[in-house]
Amino acid sequence: MTKGPDFYDNQSVFDIYISRRERNDSPNDTMEQPHLWDLIGNPVGYDILDLGCGDARVSTKFKTLGASSYFGIEGSEKMFSLAQQNMELGFSESKLCWLEDFNEGSRKFDLAVSSLAFHYLEDVTTLFQAVHRCLKPGGRFIFSVEHPVITSCNDSLKSTAQREAWIVDNYFSRGAREVDWMGGKVTKYHRTIEDHLNTLSETGFRLERLKEAEPPANNFADAELLKRRKRIPLFLIIASQRVES
Numbered sequence: 001m002t003k004g005p006d007f008y009d010n011q012s013v014f015d016i017y018i019s020r021r022e023r024n025d026s027p028n029d030t031m032e033q034p035h036l037w038d039l040i041g042n043p044v045g046y047d048i049l050d051l052g053c054g055d056a057r058v059s060t061k062f063k064t065l066g067a068s069s070y071f072g073i074e075g076s077e078k079m080f081s082l083a084q085q086n087m088e089l090g091f092s093e094s095k096l097c098w099l100e101d102f103n104e105g106s107r108k109f110d111l112a113v114s115s116l117a118f119h120y121l122e123d124v125t126t127l128f129q130a131v132h133r134c135l136k137p138g139g140r141f142i143f144s145v146e147h148p149v150i151t152s153c154n155d156s157l158k159s160t161a162q163r164e165a166w167i168v169d170n171y172f173s174r175g176a177r178e179v180d181w182m183g184g185k186v187t188k189y190h191r192t193i194e195d196h197l198n199t200l201s202e203t204g205f206r207l208e209r210l211k212e213a214e215p216p217a218n219n220f221a222d223a224e225l226l227k228r229r230k231r232i233p234l235f236l237i238i239a240s241q242r243v244e245s
Contacts, residue, residue: 006076007076007120007184007185007186008076008078008079009076009077009078010184011078012183012184013182013183013184014078016182016183017182020182025220025222025225027229027234027235028115028116029219030215030216030219030220030229031213031214031215031216031219031229031234031235032115032116032144032213032234032235032237033115034216034219035144035211035213035214035235035237036113036115036142036144036237038211039142039208039209039211039237039239040111040113040142042065042066043062043065043066043067043110043111044065044066044067045066045067045068045110046062046067046068046109046110046111047067047068047069047071047108047109047110047111047136048062048067048069048070048071048109048110048111048113049071049073049104049109049111049112049113049131049134050070050071050072050073050112050113050114050115051073051099051102051112051113051114051117051127051131051143052073052074052075052099052114052115052116052117052118052120053072053073053074053079053083053094054074054076054079054082054083054115055079055082055083055085055086056070056072056074056082056083056086056087056092056094057086058115059072059086059087059088059091059092060086060088063088063091063092069091069092070091070092070093071092071093071094071095071107071109072092072093072094072095073094073095073097073099073102074094074095074096074097075096075097075098075099077096080094080096099117099118099120099121099127100121100122100123100126100127102127102130102131103130103133104130104134105134107134108134108135108136108139109134109135109136109139110135110136110139110140111139111140111141111142112131112134112135112139112140112141112142112143113141113142113143114142114143114144115143115144116144116145116146116235117143117145118143118145119145119146119151119188119189119190119191120186120187120188120189121189122176122189124191124199125199125202125203128141128199128200128203128205129203129204131203132203132204132205132242135242136242137242137244138241138242138244139241139242140208140239140240140241140242141200141205141239141240141241141242142237142238142239142240143237143238144213144235144236144237144238145191145196145235145236146188146234146235146236147212147213147232147233147234147235147236148171148190148191148192148193148236149166149168149171149232149233150166150232150233150234151177151188151189151190151191152168152169152170152171152190153167153168153169153170153171153177154177154178154179154180155167155169166231166232170190171192172192173190174189174190174191174192174195175189175190176188176189176190177189177190193210193236196236196238197210197238200238200240204242204243204245205240205241205242205243206240206241206243207238207239207240208239208240208241209238209239210236210237210238210239211236211237211238212233212235212236212237213233213234213235213236213237214230214233215229215230
């Protein structure tokens with residue numbers, strides 16, 4: 001089964017991904033990122049950990065908003081190469097490492113953030129434990145994933161035509177789903193909303209807020225596209241805080 005980093009190191013997949021991210025109406029830019037940043041709030045003085053940082057362009061935004069430092073973790077070699085181009089000496093750095101292997105030991109952060117990476121992981125419990133260890137007291141953990149109504153069933157993706165309906169099925173059957181996506185095959189892992197919240201609680205985090213990335217109307221010039229985006233949630237975004245033991 002192809003995992004996330006291997007998937008994005010496929011050149012044709014990588015090229016399609018980059019072209020999609022450059023679209024003005026990308027769901028990431030119009031829906032996921034605005035809600036993610038609303039939860040992040042003011043990062044002034046924060047030491048930032050970004051798990052699955054991709055090209056790490058977000059590091060520039062963190063610096064502009066007054067963060068103290070940025071450390072990105074990325075498993076894809078192609079994505080890591082792009083991330084390296086966006087690093088700024090004295091503020092940001094990145095490391096090539098699969099999230100399954102992440103363990104920073106004594107290094108401490110104020111905020112751990114991740115955008116759309118964890119649905120590629122079979123085991124998030126071990127990662128959440130590692131995040132808890134590397135956060136400062138009161139540190140925050142904020143992440144987004146594909147919404148569980150999307151990851152539950154792949155049948156909606158089988159048609160090449162624009163989808164007019166979405167199938168939610170096998171919702172309580174957790175685990176691997178092989179998905180045809182962006183011209184390749186990749187394995188994603190389905191979890192329920194309940195699973196995400198329970199895992200956070202079991203690994204030492206307290207829920208702050210949960211968002212399902214309702215489309216902000218002012219981000220859409222196309223009324224029909226806005227109407228379409230409001231039909232089903234694409235993203236789940238969760239903000240939590242480290243609980244002291």
